[in-house]
Amino acid sequence: MNQSALSTSICEILGCQFPILQAGMGGVARAQLAASVSKAGAFGCLGMVRESPALIRQEVDRVRTWTDRPFGVNLIPSATQPQLFQSELDECLRLNVPTLVFFWDVVPDAVKKAKDGGCTVVHQVGSAEQAIKAEAAGADIIVAQGVEAGGHVHGMVTSLVLLPQVVDAVSIPVVGSGGFGSGRSLVAALALGAEGIHCGTVFVATEESFAHDIHKQHLVDAGAQDTIHTDAFAINWPPHSAVRVLKSEVTAAIESKPFGHQSESIVRQQIAEEEGRPIYLMSTDSPLKSMTGDLNRLAMYAGQVCGQVNSVSPAETVIQRMMDEAATVIQSLGNKR
Template sequence: MTTNAAPFATELTLALGCRDPIISAGMGGPARAELAAAVSKAGGFGLLGMVREPPELIEREIAAVRAVTDRPFGVNLIPSATESGLFAAELDACLAARVPALCFFWDVVPEAIRRAKDAGAIVLYQVGSVEDALAAAKAGADVIIAQGIEAGGHVRGRTGILTLLPEVVRHVRVPVVASGGFATGGGLIAALALGASGIHCGTLFLATHESFAHAYHKQRILDAKAGDTVYTDLFAINWPPHSPVRVLANCVTQEAAEHWFGNHPDTLPREVIAHDDGRPIYKFSTDSPLRSTVGDHEKMALFAGESAALVNTGTSAAEVIERLVGEALEASNRLRLAMQPAWGHRHHGSATSNC
């Protein structure tokens, strides 16, 4: 495959300035500079996951990306899950650094979109419903990421992506990106066929070499089979109430099998199970294990989407991008061949006798 070719140029690649219509999710924790830079350098669009991070760290991570590549990238922030003062400082840091793009998630906050747009940044907004897609587009978002219930991490979507995606595409006029369950080139072709301009992948990139996720988390993803994820609000500490997540089943989900829903962050016990950079991590918190985390990794939130069953080998981010594009080309060729009529079924005209 020619690495400089752009066989899948779309409205998304035009808007973001990347070669391939593949976005790596801004996963809080795992999506640090090493991963975001590797994805962008390889032709995709990397997002830094800077959720509830101090502005100083955000500044360092942005600088670290730019030290590796001059390709465009973005920063993912979550307004409604971040204390207002901290969010304002996070956004200030991003805008002062003139990041090319900001990605927001969860509740639609028009003021966040306005501030980013006024500073000249492209705005992506991840949503889980047609209503939120319309609200984000109306507020000025340039790209909508439609998240299906198959997705890992915090899940805004309540319906499957195959239903949600065409509905969102039908209602908004900006490029739409499909999120939730995508880990193959065939999935990229399916998303494009349903009207998307690209795909947004988290689980797939969480397992790469450049991800800042702990090796234990990566291996659990590589070992996962279909049906190994759990949709629950059990991991609730640090987030607003009633915020479901998708994780790999572990000892915590097994112990609480009768209580996967109805958990409130204020009533869950504060049992310290790990530490990260000196900070205590509680059982039932939304922290996932990172390279810097020490403690009982099995009891932490092992975020993963249903696509974990399709992620079987730990590779570099560049290899992931190359594989996705190669598989997508193969899938599109198979479709073209499948749609050609078989020789035995071609129309041969009338066989009526003249006698």
């Protein structure tokens, strides 16, 4: 089967060849990863949450040095100080970033400003209600994130349940997120009404990812049962913000009470640093190449799909593997008719 037959409406909207979106993971998704994903035919995204306009400019320029393919920038209004967020957004518009990806609560003013600036807007949500709000605000594409996803998780139900609910709730294209990282899961998402998939965990474990090698190796070693859903990593984000991370010696202490943690009650204990910036235990920082210290005790974001990650590979290999598998699955389904 020709892989071009798997092209969907989001490929036309975003300008990519394959209906695979790389999640804009803060810290992890820098220019090398985003550019490599876009060059390989999928859609790359820079994770610029709470970053300075100067870093955004640097990373956007680097992406454009490596590829002329379209890409996006991920920003999170509700997890960013308002003045910083406005400066981030202004810089993206000044740089003519083609697509902005928002997450968490829908902030209509942010969506409107992005649209008025000529951007395509992708909004990641965790419920049908939030999807409806995002569409009403002007979003072009919805990413529906199930609870099995890694990193910050806004929803409470699985992708299998959430995805068709969101597809039925809105009239714009929907992309599945959470548990997707293979060609088989791409076909499953299409069967549920999605126009593509949004992947994070499988791209953390790539050669181009800015994640520290410690994080990548833990992903390779982990099984699907080795994650925990918790709000214990609370420093730096709004209250009651759940994440999914790999289990560790740190999470062992909170497994009996994974929820109900408050940022203000956590004693700031520095366990690492990044170019002079202190990194605290139970913060939302994950281990990056630029960090030193006791990195094994930081939040190692991972979705339940980590059980399918068996090696650290180039991003292009990951994408081609997914597309080859999707084509094979569709062919085999046709043969069973």
